[in-house]
Amino acid sequence: MRPEAPGRDLLAPEPVQRAVEDGFRRALLLDDRAPLLGLIAEGGVPAARRLAVHRNTFFGFLVETLAAAYPVVSRLVGTAFFRGAGVAYIRAEPPDRPQLSAYGGGFADFLESFAPARGLPYLSDVARLEWARIEAVFAADAEPLDATALQAVAIADYPRLRFCPHPTLRLVSSPWPIQRLWQAHQCEPVEPVELEAGGDLVLVLRPGLVVAAVVLSPGDAALIRAICAGATLEQAAVAAATPGFNLQAALAGHLTRGSFTGFTIA
Amino acid sequence: MTTAPDPGAAPIPVSAGVGLRTCHLGDFLTTAPVVPWLEIHAETFLQAGGPRLRALDRIRCDYPFSVHGVGLSLGGAEPVDPDHLDRVAALVERVRPGLVSEHLAWSVTGGVYFNDLLPLAYTEPVLAAVCRNVDQVQTRLGRRILVENPSTYLQFAASTIPEPEFLAELARRSGCGILLDVNNIHVSAVNHGWDALAYLNAVPAAAVGEIHIAGHWIEPCDDAVLLIDDHGAEVAEPVWTLLEAALERSGPRPVLVEWDTRIPALPVLLAEAAKAETRLEIARERSRRHAA
Numbered sequence: 432m433r434p435e436a437p438g439r440d441l442l443a444p445e446p447v448q449r450a451v452e453d454g455f456r457r458a459l460l461l462d463d464r465a466p467l468l469g470l471i472a473e474g475g476v477p478a479a480r481r482l483a484v485h486r487n488t489f490f491g492f493l494v495e496t497l498a499a500a501y502p503v504v505s506r507l508v509g510t511a512f513f514r515g516a517g518v519a520y521i522r523a524e525p526p527d528r529p530q531l532s533a534y535g536g537g538f539a540d541f542l543e544s545f546a547p548a549r550g551l552p553y554l555s556d557v558a559r560l561e562w563a564r565i566e567a568v569f570a571a572d573a574e575p576l577d578a579t580a581l582q583a584v585a586i587a588d589y590p591r592l593r594f595c596p597h598p599t600l601r602l603v604s605s606p607w608p609i610q611r612l613w614q615a616h617q618c619e620p621v622e623p624v625e626l627e628a629g630g631d632l633v634l635v636l637r638p639g640l641v642v643a644a645v646v647l648s649p650g651d652a653a654l655i656r657a658i659c660a661g662a663t664l665e666q667a668a669v670a671a672a673t674p675g676f677n678l679q680a681a682l683a684g685h686l687t688r689g690s691f692t693g694f695t696i697a
Numbered sequence: 698m699t700t701a702p703d704p705g706a707a708p709i710p711v712s713a714g715v716g717l718r719t720c721h722l723g724d725f726l727t728t729a730p731v732v733p734w735l736e737i738h739a740e741t742f743l744q745a746g747g748p749r750l751r752a753l754d755r756i757r758c759d760y761p762f763s764v765h766g767v768g769l770s771l772g773g774a775e776p777v778d779p780d781h782l783d784r785v786a787a788l789v790e791r792v793r794p795g796l797v798s799e800h801l802a803w804s805v806t807g808g809v810y811f812n813d814l815l816p817l818a819y820t821e822p823v824l825a826a827v828c829r830n831v832d833q834v835q836t837r838l839g840r841r842i843l844v845e846n847p848s849t850y851l852q853f854a855a856s857t858i859p860e861p862e863f864l865a866e867l868a869r870r871s872g873c874g875i876l877l878d879v880n881n882i883h884v885s886a887v888n889h890g891w892d893a894l895a896y897l898n899a900v901p902a903a904a905v906g907e908i909h910i911a912g913h914w915i916e917p918c919d920d921a922v923l924l925i926d927d928h929g930a931e932v933a934e935p936v937w938t939l940l941e942a943a944l945e946r947s948g949p950r951p952v953l954v955e956w957d958t959r960i961p962a963l964p965v966l967l968a969e970a971a972k973a974e975t976r977l978e979i980a981r982e983r984s985r986r987h988a989a
Contacts, residue, residue: 447818447855448774448826452806455815470818472852475890476918481851484916484925488813526810528781529768530743572746598745640748 458482459489460522493521493534500535501561503616504542504554516545532569536562553607553626560609560644563601563635567642570599575638575689584696590665594658594691599637602647602655606630610646638689645688650676655690663697703840707761709734709795709907711981713952713973714763715966722752724963729759732967736763736953737792743784753792763796763907763953764789765876768810771830771844772817773803781805782837789838796907796951798843798876799834801827801864816849819856819863824870831871843906844868845876848884848913848926860885861899874906877947879939880932880955884913884924893939902947910940910973911955929958932969940973944980952977 454467464482471478494517498505505513520541526534539558542548548555575597584592603609610631611624632652635644647655650673657667668678685691714734717725719741724730735756742753766785769777789797802814817823835842846864858866868875877900886893912930916923932940932954944950954969 447820447853448772448803448823451816451818451853452774452803455811456806456809459811460809470853470855472854472856476888476921476923478851480918480923481888484850484923485813485815489811492812526812527808528778529740529770529804529810529812530781530784531740531812532744569744569747569749572751637747640751 455485459486460525490518490521493526493531494518496531497521497535497538500565501538501558503561503613504538504558506616506621507551507554507557507612508548512547516542516548519545532565535565538562553605553609553612556603556605556607556609557612559605560603560613560633560635563603563633564642564644567599567601567635567637570637573598573692576686576691576693578686581686581694584694588696590663591697592664593661593695593697594664594685595693595695596655596659597636597638597690597692599635599642600655600659600690601635602652602659603633603635604630604652605633609633610644613644634690636688636690643688648676648681649673651681651684654678654681655685658691703793706793706795709761709763709951711949711951711977713954713970713977714761715970716765716953716955716957717756718957718960719749720960721963721966722749722756725756725759726752730963730967732760732970734761734763734795734951734953736765736796736955739764739766739785739788740768742788757792762792762794763798763951764792764794766797766799767814768804769799769830769834770803770805771799771834772801772815772823772827773805773830774823774826775806777830777833778805779837782834786837796843797838797840798845798907800845800847801860801867802847814847816847816851816853818853819858819860821858824858824863824866827867828871831867831873835871835873841872841874843874843876845878845909846881846885846900848878848881848888848924850888850923850925852889859899861896865899865901865904868901868904875900875904876907876909877905877943877950878909878911879943880909880911880913880936881926883933883936883939884926887922887924893935894942897939897942897946905943905947905950908940908943908947908950908952909955910936910952910969911957927958928955931965932972937972937976941976941979944976945983948984949977949980 454470457463458467468478494514497517520538524537539555542558543555608628608631610633615622615624632647633644634647650671654667654671657670710733712733715732717735717737800814804811882893882896910932911928912932914925914927916925952973956966
């Protein structure tokens with residue numbers, strides 16, 4: 432079974448097992464394989480080939496995980512480029528806990544400073560939109576506010592209303608048409624998107640089981656941003672005041688789509 | 698044998714179940730496939746909410762469940778991360794499984810999760826650390842867990858204890874049971890030139906609470922091969938033979954078919970479970986004869 436390795440008599444677990452763990456860390460994250468190779472018992476298939484199995488598993492599954500979270504980014508750059516970016520990201524920011532559905536949130540920031548992606552300035556914002564959708568999928572479930580509950584609120588109290596944002600609600604703002612890019616990549620063939628057509632302010636939300644995304648006007652986006660920061664309706668309305676902004680219509684839209692779970696009166 | 702530690706949990710029947718993977722959740726929600734029990738990977742269901750968890754809550758009502766952890770890192774030098782253990786404990790409370798299991802492997806060190814089941818050095822002090830970790834998990838969950846023998850690709854020169862003895866001693870000292878993965882035994886035996894049957898004989902059969910089977914990948918390496926435990930194919934012939942040998946030693950035990958890469962349509966997976974059921978039937982017949 433175990434070959435007749437003489438085995439140094441090590442009394443504490445730390446020296447051996449810590450050396451093993453540090454060896455893997457160096458081999459996988461820093462591509463420094465010598466310390467780990469020095470610990471492996473020789474015999475049959477060379478140690479480097481054996482170690483390569485772990486390297487393939489680690490990077491292979493994590494790149495797959497990222498590709499599943501960022502399908503549009505992956506299509507925008509192609510499989511080979513995505514793999515290269517993915518491996519570089521994994522090295523820089525490996526998972527910090529055994530829960531892969533929570534892994535990859537820093538990919539957008541990473542892409543922003545990833546030199547080979549410099550020619551695609553919209554890429555990191557598309558990644559932010561895709562991550563907002565992932566967060567919305569896995570955030571806590573909550574029943575949206577029933578709009579009829581507001582009928583009990585006196586008109587005089589409206590300015591002091593504080594809406595509680597739905598736990599799945601995310602707002603992604605970009606100078607690039609990220610929602611149109613995302614939408615265009617949902618079917619084959621991809622319709623071209625006019626990149627200079629202006630940015631998208633995207634509200635991502637999962638009121639039930641399905642994630643929805645809608646492009647907001649600048650006023651509406653300011654309203655939601657203020658409400659998420661804890662503003663009263665009066666304060667949020669001031670933040671939202673832009674030409675053509677209609678507070679009543681915006682609120683009605685949010686109540687219909689389920690942006691809030693409740694309210695308090697300040 | 699294990700008694701159900703949670704009186705409200707549906708016990709795992711001594712029959713052949715399958716691993717429930719996210720791509721099959723829809724099949725289970727819409728068609729109620731016939732299968733005696735299901736096993737999930739704990740770390741797949743640790744989110745706060747969402748459709749995946751909702752599906753689990755519904756399917757949970759129709760089948761006995763086993764929760765199989767892949768990230769507690771029992772084989773690490775560090776104690777088990779208490780935050781992660783809390784998340785797993787919350788899932789166990791939610792699912793109320795008949796069995797909870799983990800691996801003789803490590804995956805977390807210095808705040809990094811390596812997304813793999815990594816090998817450890819088998820020494821006496823490391824054994825003491827693994828016993829401490831298993832004890833930490835069993836204490837937190839308030840129940841006995843099963844610990845699975847790993848598939849390995851490399852061994853450490855510092856190791857002094859053969860793997861099945863390490864596992865047997867872990868079970869004896871910590872009181873944990875053993876999840877015997879016969880595919881892993883075959884994979885490791887080929888990769889290291891071990892005798893698979895000798896391995897099987899060194900495992901205390903009475904401690905075995907569940908058996909895993911799965912497919913593997915054969916990778917040519919010059920004039921040798923490395924077997925890769927990718928759970929990406931039908932169960933190989935030598936693994937069926939090992940399953941029969943394992944059942945002969947332990948008597949009938951719950952058997953689980955795992956399939957994790959290149960996952961086929963559900964009927965293909967269920968057909969593998971049916972093949973395992975025929976082996977179990979032989980084992981049941983044998984124990985009936987012995988009882989008579």
